[in-house]
Amino acid sequence: MVGLTVYTFLVNKITVGVLGASGYAGRELCELVARHPSMELMFASANSRAGEHIRAAGRSVTLVAAEDARLDNTDLVFSALPHGTSAQWVATAAAAGARVVDLSADFRPGNGTPPCAATGSGRSYSIASVPYGLTELMRPQLQGANIVANPGCYPTAILIALAPLLARSLITKGATINVSAASGVTGAGFTPKPELMFAEVAEDFRAYAVGNEHRHLNEMRAVVSDLGGDNDILFTPHLLPVARGILATITVPIDEPLAQPLALWREMYRDEPFVEVSDAMPSLRDVVHRNVVRLSVVQASNVRKPTLVIVAAIDNLMKGAAGQAVQNANVIFGFPEITGLPA
Ligand SMILES: NC(=O)c1ccc[n+]([C@@H]2O[C@H](COP(=O)([O-])OP(=O)(O)OC[C@H]3O[C@@H](n4cnc5c(N)ncnc54)[C@H](OP(=O)(O)O)[C@@H]3O)[C@@H](O)[C@H]2O)c1
Secondary structure: OHHHHHHHHHHOOEEEEEEOOOOHHHHHHHHHHHHOOOEEEEEEEEOOOOOOEEEEOOEEEEOEEHHHOOHHHOOEEEEOOOOOOHHHHHHHHHHOOOEEEEOOOOOOOOOOOOOOOOOOOOOOOOHHHOOEOOHHHHHHHHOOOOEEEOOOHHHHHHHHHHHHHHHOOOEOOOOEEEEEEEEOHHHHOOOOOHHHOHHHHOOOOEEOOOOOOOOHHHHHHHHHHHOOOOOEEEEEEEEOOOOOOEEEEEEEEEOOOOOOHHHHHHHHOOOOOOEEEOOOOOOHHHHOOOOOEEEEEEEOOOOOOOEEEEEEEEOOOHHHHHHHHHHHHHHHHOOOOOOOOOO
């Protein structure tokens, strides 16, 4: 029976479209879809670069305008469009009958009402009805879902790191969780910006959105609250002079010291193929081009109140975007979750 199921997945590929395929996340998606044994890339869309070609798994793919994409002929659509633009296309694709994984923030928790509903279809989607695709924590809600809101890159690393503490209510109520995190420049997207030019970024390191102003905060606050936390998050992102990767250092006040800090994470993520709990502190080299969150935890010395320091690393374009989107699609369609993903 298992053999027959696997055979069916390999022979009957689902048809897949990628909106925003000329962007960083979209290109990564095309590559993963083209290599996925149960997916067939049907279209890849672009805006200003429609008509150009990209390469996916060694073959040339012509980018079409989103308006020309055959949404009605597609089982699954990944939307890697900018926030605000994505919601309308997500609703249109869902109304055309496709399952959709949205990589933008439009349907994520903490982001208010999406700017549109499906036009003319009679179907509309509210944020409340769209499950949040932090796969390891939300798996049951994702199976068979019509639309999934793929998490942001920073929230993926930070929420996976905090979840075991939240599950056991171990974080001091009302206390502030401090997060200092750094991302490579692909996190800012492909659109050229002077501050992201090579000479501005190389051999430098700087903070941005200082003062707790980053747009991922709402998402993290909403999910921490949903998971039972009663905490502020003070989040300071930095720009790293590398192409890809995120490293987050998370300082968490707890009521009582933990005898074996790592045991909690090992227990919760024991059966998770894409979460690695390690004795050694993770670095970007451990995770780049892989669909994993790798983390370690220590108790802080030389402070009066019990405090944990968690360090988590991900590839922003893989577990932080395209990899997790494919992981969620595997769950939606009932494929083995690791299918087509570099562990
Ligand atoms: N980069 C990351 O690390 C990351 C991580 C997690 C989530 N995300 C999310 O994923 C989405 C894509 O991010 P990205 O970094 O890949 O962005 P990007 O590199 O700027 O790419 C954006 C894509 O959307 C297309 N596009 C822009 N405006 C459009 C419009 N009005 N109609 C149709 N297509 C339009 C662009 O086409 P043209 O280039 O042809 O104009 C391009 O293909 C965003 O919502 C982002 O927040 C990104």
